[in-house]
Amino acid sequence: MFSQELPSSVTPMESDEEIAPSNSMCFSQCLPDTGTQIIDARPTEAKRLQELDAISRQNLVTSVSRHMLFKALSGEPIDRTKLNKEAFPSNLTSERVVNAVVKEATLRMENVLGFTVQRPHDFVLKNKQMPAKFKDRLYIVNKIKDDDMGNHSKSIHSIHIDSQVEKGLLMLVLSFIYCKGEVKDHMRWLEAGVLYRLLHSIDENIPAVPQAGKHSHGGNISTMSILSADATDASAGSASLTPDVDIALEKFVHMDYLVKKKFERGGDVLQDDVFSYAIGPKAYLEVGRKQIIHFCAQVLDQAPDPTMLHEIEEEEEQEQEQVNEEMQE
Structure with a gap:
């Protein structure tokens, strides 16, 4: 999540001028939008990965994890096609273990560094007006739980x-x-x-x-x-x-x-x-949209629009109901 304090850079002032505490701007530490799809692999792929020798398996997971880490540090999205070409050795691309390796790498990123690897939200993938490239994108997100003042976000x-x-x-x-x-x-x-x-x-x-x-x-x-x-x-x-x-x-x-x-x-x-x-x-x-609405209200010195917040909550409830129905099927 982003810093809870609006930097002085967005207001005209001299570079060496200190910000008075009263001028700092804090906004709601709302959670991002829900409904994102998890990274998963078929049992057959996971089985094929386990059947590889230990050194090859370790090299694959390490290579993909390193690729993800460099993307995270640069803030760039991960393109699945490029990932397959750049992170997988040429002699292992035909082993049909890509999804299983990506899943293992995402677990390593989360357990070691606190990053999660996520696909775009369902409402993004289902929106035909969104560029088709997003269907093949993965994103590195910092999911370390912050406090109410957003001190972790502000520090990084x-x-x-x-x-x-x-x-x-x-x-x-x-x-x-x-x-x-x-x-x-x-x-x-x-x-x-x-x-x-x-x-x-x-x-x-x-x-x-x-x-x-x-x-x-x-x-x-x-x-x-x-x-x-x-x-x-x-x-x-x-x-x-x-x-x-x-x-x-x-x-x-x-x-x-x-x-x-x-x-x-x-x-x-x-x-x-x-x-x-x-x-x-x-x-x-x-x-997330709720965070954006709260921030905009703070900038404009207004109360958050209750209609906008209610629409988001309704959309999230509908998406969750649809996910539950698909799981039951």
């Missing part, structure tokens, strides 16, 4: 200023999308122009309109700094704490926190197409 995200800026901006973006977005194709979408204007209202140093073509993302977008490269403090020799939203949004899309889609403007060919953003599967797993 406060190690680097860039991480504080990133998580604060991400929470703002998710909140604006969910609470201010327009429902299209059973998803909440927010136009890029509206998103930038909302972010500009929080930090006037963020442009009020998208800066199209400003950056050439030649490097790995998942590791690029989102701290502004344009506004530097000459006396301190450090970058401004205002995030570079263009880079950040591309990074969030790459990491599956966001989904980006181009919509036409009412069929008018004279108008430019407009990019919009929706919440991606990783955000549902790590943050």
Whole structure:
């Protein structure tokens, strides 16, 4: 889960200015959305894995675990096709033990490091408007139980200023999308122009309109700094704490926190197409809609919308009933 404190990076202030305790912002430590599918394997695959010699079996599980760990450290999703090619030795890819090895690796990740490996939620996989690539994705999620103040989350995200800026901006973006977005194709979408204007209202140093073509993302977008490269403090020799939203949004899309889609403007060919953003599967797993609603209410100094919270609870109850019915069958 993310830090319960909104970093100073999302408000205009000098980089060496301390945050007064009264300015810190805490939000509900709600659990992420329920209904995610577990990683499992057929008994026949598990049997074939156990029939391998001990060294080959250990090497397979270690290789897959290492692959997952590096993905977790970089914050990237795991693509099952790439996992099979990159983590499995060529002489063992035809043994038909992939799911069994992945299951053993996920158990090792959870028992040793406290990470869980999860598939996207059912409502993501069943939504035909979501990109098909999500069906083959796995995500590494930190599931260590936090306290009511979110001290664990704050400690891991406060190690680097860039991480504080990133998580604060991400929470703002998710909140604006969910609470201010327009429902299209059973998803909440927010136009890029509206998103930038909302972010500009929080930090006037963020442009009020998208800066199209400003950056050439030649490097790995998942590791690029989102701290502004344009506004530097000459006396301190450090970058401004205002995030570079263009880079950040591309990074969030790459990491599956966001989904980006181009919509036409009412069929008018004279108008430019407009990019919009929706919440991606990783955000549902790590943050959850209830957390987003509470955070947005805190930012806007309002009470959480009871209608939105009730709709989520109803959806979760329906999904759980469907799971129970499938198990009984």
